Amino acid sequence: MTWQPMTGPPERRVLILGNSHIAAVKAAYGSAPDRWPGLAVQFAGGHGDALAALQVQGGRLVPQTEAARDNLQLLNRREAWSLADYDAFVVVGCEVGIYRALVPYRSARFLGLSPGAAAAVPVSRAMFDLAVRDQVTQSLGGALALRILAGVQVGGQMAQVMLAEQPRPSFDCRRNRRRFTGLLRAHRLGDGAVLAEVFEAAARAALPGITWLAQPEDTRHGGVFTQPRYSVGSVRLMPGNRRVAHSEDDFIHANAEYGALVLDQIAAAVP
Numbered sequence: 641m642t643w644q645p646m647t648g649p650p651e652r653r654v655l656i657l658g659n660s661h662i663a664a665v666k667a668a669y670g671s672a673p674d675r676w677p678g679l680a681v682q683f684a685g686g687h688g689d690a691l692a693a694l695q696v697q698g699g700r701l702v703p704q705t706e707a708a709r710d711n712l713q714l715l716n717r718r719e720a721w722s723l724a725d726y727d728a729f730v731v732v733g734c735e736v737g738i739y740r741a742l743v744p745y746r747s748a749r750f751l752g753l754s755p756g757a758a759a760a761v762p763v764s765r766a767m768f769d770l771a772v773r774d775q776v777t778q779s780l781g782g783a784l785a786l787r788i789l790a791g792v793q794v795g796g797q798m799a800q801v802m803l804a805e806q807p808r809p810s811f812d813c814r815r816n817r818r819r820f821t822g823l824l825r826a827h828r829l830g831d832g833a834v835l836a837e838v839f840e841a842a843a844r845a846a847l848p849g850i851t852w853l854a855q856p857e858d859t860r861h862g863g864v865f866t867q868p869r870y871s872v873g874s875v876r877l878m879p880g881n882r883r884v885a886h887s888e889d890d891f892i893h894a895n896a897e898y899g900a901l902v903l904d905q906i907a908a909a910v911p
Contacts, residue, residue: 651680652910655726657694657784658685661733661806663877664899670881671896676907682726685715685877691734692780696791699723715879728800728910729788730853732902734781737806738864741839742822744771745831754829765838772842781806782843785850793849802909804853804902805843810871811861813891820891823864832863851909856901859894870898 656665662685669681684701686694686708693708694701701721703709712719723729749756750765776782781803789801813820826832844852859870874893875883886893 652678652727653725654679654681654728654730654906654910655721656681656683656730656732656906657691657734657788658683658732659687659691659734659780660685660877661893663875664807664894664896665732665804665902666877666899667875667883667896668899668903672900675900676903679903679907679910681903682721683716684712684721687711687715687877689780691784694784694787696723696787696794699791699795701788701791715877717880723788723791723795723797723799726799728802728906729785729792730802730804730906731781731785731788732804733806734784735779735806736776736781736803736843738808738823738836738839740775740779741772741835741842742826743775744768745826745835746822752834753831756829756831769838769842769845772839773846776843776846782847785847789849800851800910801849802851802853802906803843803847804905805840805855807855807870807892807894807898808860808864808866810868810891811865812868812871813865816889816891826864827862832865834863836860836863853902853905853909856898856905859898859901866894866898870894 666683690708690711693704695704703712703719709719747761748763748768749760750763750768785801785803792799809820814824817824826835840854859866861867871894874886874895878884
């Protein structure tokens with residue numbers, strides 16, 4: 641009898657798509673790919689509206705504009721991806737974050753939130769939730785994830801589609817109160833935890849068939865913020881493996897330590 645060497649389960653092929661927030665995940669994977677032995681990861685990063693121009697055609701993700709094609713080629717050294725090549729797709733960031741709940745919060749309140757401004761319109765929680773759902777589906781990431789899911793379903797694939805929440809701003813953003821007025825106000829009024837709860841529930845409801853990966857619990861601060869340690873040292877989305885740090889007053893991007901926790905979530909979620 642000839643003995644064959646034991647082999648583990650095949651690697652799960654994962655395509656991670658995202659805007660500038662994908663850099664944290666890319667940096668984490670590039671630093672320690674052996675931490676996720678069951679994943680074979682590729683990245684599709686895009687600046688500006690590049691990912692908005694990706695459409696599914698003939699079972700492939702293909703850019704519809706020359707500008708998007710040029711940007712994708714610059715960042716990834718390719719411009720199109722076959723859906724059949726992957727077992728899972730993960731959209732990272734792309735505007736699907738706590739700001740989706742901040743839009744209705746600026747002018748509306750439901751029972752459970754602080755009274756806020758005197759001019760705030762009283763609404764039911766259900767109406768507030770619907771407003772947040774609409775924000776999610778119209779966002780770059782929500783729309784892209786739904787397009788990929790539709791393409792996977794048309795092709796009869798068993799591939800999974802996930803969406804990882806855009807990291808919440810670092811709590812160090814209080815150094816720039818003018819820029820982050822809305823979130824800081826919500827935090828001051830004690831509405832952070834409720835807004836986070838509403839946002840996460842609305843995101844799940846807005847994305848049927850898509851696995852929702854909320855911001856890792858241990859990275860949060862006050863509901864609507866990220867602990868500063870997960871933001872310090874964040875890098876920009878650059879071609880190849882170049883790493884260029886954000887300025888110290890960036891506050892909105894996460895670092896590789898955060899990105900590693902997102903990869904942990906992905907590894908746990910892929911069957």
